[in-house]
Amino acid sequence: xxxxxxxxxxxxxxxxxxxxxxxxxxxxxxxxxxxxxxxxxxxxxxxxxxxxxxxxxxxxxxxxxxxxxxxxxxxxxxxxxxxxxxxxxxxxxxxxxxxxxxxxxxxxxxxxxxxxxx
Numbered sequence: 042x043x044x045x046x047x048x049x050x051x052x053x054x055x056x057x058x059x060x061x062x063x064x065x066x067x068x069x070x071x072x073x074x075x076x077x078x079x080x081x082x083x084x085x086x087x088x089x090x091x092x093x094x095x096x097x098x099x100x101x102x103x104x105x106x107x108x109x110x111x112x113x114x115x116x117x118x119x120x121x122x123x124x125x126x127x128x129x130x131x132x133x134x135x136x137x138x139x140x141x142x143x144x145x146x147x148x149x150x151x152x153x154x155x156x157x158x159x
Contacts, residue, residue: 064136068102075101107133107140109147121150 054077056070076098107129115129121144123137130137141157144150 064130064134064139067106067134068136068139071102071105072098075105103139103143103146107135107143109143109149112140112143113149119149 054073056073059069076094079094079097079101112129112133115132116125118125121129126137126140126144130140133140141150141154145152145154
């Protein structure tokens with residue numbers, strides 16, 4: 042579980058990651074930034090628990106790293122294929138799953154599109 046601990050210096054944090062994947066680390070840090078802006082705790086966990094806090098963190102990170110307007114401008118099609126999604130993911134430096142989930146959450150793809158992910 043990634044987490045951030047507030048240091049003695051005001052406004053700074055030590056961040057601890059649980060993944061070496063660049064896209065996972067970016068997503069985790071974006072979640073922690075959103076959490077810091079939303080909640081002023083000394084310990085900011087990025088858990089997998091299904092809580093309102095976790096949902097807020099994930100939504101914040103998704104919009105920060107892969108804004109829907111920029112994503113739609115990048116893919117430029119109403120029916121993106123796996124290659125389109127992979128190119129967009131590389132462009133935004135996020136996972137293809139995040140691109141697919143963003144499009145589903147914004148109503149651009151049917152929810153069934155998430156079942157395609159291996």
